[in-house]
Amino acid sequence: MNDSPGFQRRPAWVITAMLTGLATINFLDKVVFGMVAVPLMAEMQLSPAQFGLIAGSFFWLFSTSTVAVGFLSNRVQTRWILLAMGVSWAVMQVPQALATSAIALLVCRVLLGAAEGPSFPVSIHALYKWFPDQKRNLPVSIIAQGAALGLLLAGLLIPLVTREWGWRANFIILGVVGVIWSLLWLYIGREGNLGAQTGQSGGRGNGAEFVERLPYRTILTDPSVVSTFLLGFAAYWMLGQNLTWLPTYLEKGLGFNSIQAGRWFAVVTEVAAPVNIGLSWLSQRMLQRGASTRQARAQFVCLMMITGAALFLLLPLLHLSPVQRVILLTIAGALPTLCFTLAPALLAEVVPSSQRGAIVAINTAVASLGAAISPVVMGRIVQMRGSVGEQAYELGFVTGAALLIATALIGLRWLHPEHSNRALKRSTPAVTA
Template sequence: MTAAGTAPRQFDKTPPAGRGAGARAWTVTALLVVFMMVNFADKSVLGLAAEQIRTDMGLSATDFGLANSAFFLLFSVAGAAVGLLADRVRPKWLLLAMALLWSIAQTPAALGGGLAVLIGSRVMLGAAEGPAFPVAQQAAMSWFPNHRRNLPGALVTLGVTLGVITAAPGLTWVINHHGWRAALWVLAAVGVLWAVAWALLGADGPYRTNTPEAPSTTSGPVSDTAAARPAYRRILGTRTWLGTTLAYFTSYWTLALMLAWLPSYLRSGLGHSPSASANLVALTWVLGGLTLLGQAAVTGWLMRRGVSSRWARGRVGSGLLFIGAAACLAVPLVDGTAAKTALLAVGLGLGGSFAAVAVTTITELAPPARRGGALGTMNATVTTAGLIAPAVVGHLLDTQGETGYQSAIVLSGALLLLGALAALTLIDPARDATRANT
């Protein structure tokens, strides 16, 4: 790490703002959306094939939960390490290496083997995917000034939703007709295809380093030109970083539950058919995706009118978590499959939609020379939820039977409520950026 107070690197020219730069920026953003689609299709495949895998390998719910949790064993460590590395190495090459490693990691379990091979493959895949989200966001943000980052940040995050939406019906068909190992081969091939496209078209943007920012309509933090290289501890110790990370942790817990156990809950807990469950999984993620786009639109509209990011990001984000918490906590209070399914979709869909708020908030808080580390450390902390949640839910199912699904949703609702309160009371990036950078 570079000591605080080191003078930032400067460039002579303002980043290009012409037509060509805009077209390239959106091309790169589109590729990064697809990158995140592949990333979350990889994550969702075990949940979609849960019944087949458990039957094939004779696994208990706890065993299957641990297999899902294994994905996150090195996920957080890799996310933090590569996040720090992204402040020094071009994101283009980091993203290319990650995509190739994803495809390689799928092959051991695709070739055969038992639970040990499956767990080893998922650990390897998790290590390769751990840095994906923060590095992809850093790459996207490098093409846009602060006041234009809400939409690209939301779109890259939307790739998470689109990945599951396309994976749910597509991979379910492959699993039902050709087996779950065939689905792993499909994902490996898609990863290689994306890597080829990125090698040809991917690039780092003009706002990656301490180049001058375009004028912002907000009363936000000091510009990137004036920002030095504060010690990471000053950024990570701010109320905004802590509040954002806690809120995002509770949201990621919800995502992990959706990926590992939502298909099984819909089938075994609520009695939906496999095809209906796949469609309902997609619908839940669609709702989350629409929420992401709506949040980006509202946040951008507020910031263009001079509303502080404390309100535009912190309060809007907390509102989404409050609604998600209320829906999850209401699930045991209603009768009937339809009502429970609707509340489940709203609670998980909105509860899991905090990622774009988190990323744009930390991007505003940290200067460019510290963004990779700040985002990577946040992501590493947050994704420990993925290590814990699947195993906890598996234990609840083995000890409580089908009732365990409902207990898991109530637990998620309580965590979302905590996250909403943290976002509401702690997030203020304009205030904390000034303190961290001076």
């Protein structure tokens, strides 16, 4: 019998399914703004720079709320935190649908970002209470694919909804979906207690030896933790850039109509899902065959980010057709997403379980700053170079690619989870608060 004591398979997978649904809604909320960019900018007479500012504002309070709720999740049951987030997301769709000015939209996006910021770290923290360490890779990967499903549905459905009922109808539909999920979660959602029973920190079978708590200054200055944060920053930079500007690049840069652009956007996100799952599985197989987490997680994710960056760099250098450019962009964008799956596992190996929720939240907060900055940078590049033609958009992709390479090289040099695990255990006495 390989199951850990206290592991409940069926309810654990039910919770996984619900959290995957939440991730789907989360990314629909994120991407809808970029998907309606063309009609929205035309109706409200927004310049590319203004639109990029409003799109990036989604992440202004994203980090602050993520950290605050991350610390709260160490003390309050995650089932109630997730319910509060689901309800608030649904409510915030209404003022977005009714907004008549750029300022109103900006305020709505800031507040929605604050409500959605803690979603991923709280979901991971909740999931880790249901699954032991050796069984966590797959459910975390599935939740990540909930995000990919949200992007796929956005690409297929949002252009159709916009064509039939206008861009505002998308926000009303998302509000209804959020209400339905919240009602289901109120009935189904439960709190796992596996972490409390096992006392594991997330390390590979040695978490019980970890001190109960460590000073946050010690954790946050550890080279592996800092390197993981930087990798997440670069990955989120590309995510925020793609969610905001990829639909516009497909339409105005490559010349596809709105329906075609939506379908190609769906292709890009659909490919990311099996690539992420496949790479996560390969990482797990490497671990099972005796590879260290330095090799199977740290070095592996860094190499995938460098490979993705290299493909982004090829976009402006090769003479490709629009379809060939989309294919290249699809592969390039899929590889860095592995960071979203492996970063929580790397951090869980290093830090005590009693502080895991806060550290994963801080990671998301720091990383999401990249998504707050990149739409603005891309918007300014597009405005300076002209919004018609692919060159301006591809220059923005190159900027993100340079960041991917820089942070991956840092990770290859300083990301050593096993070393950090041992160093943190012996470096500082436990604290009680």
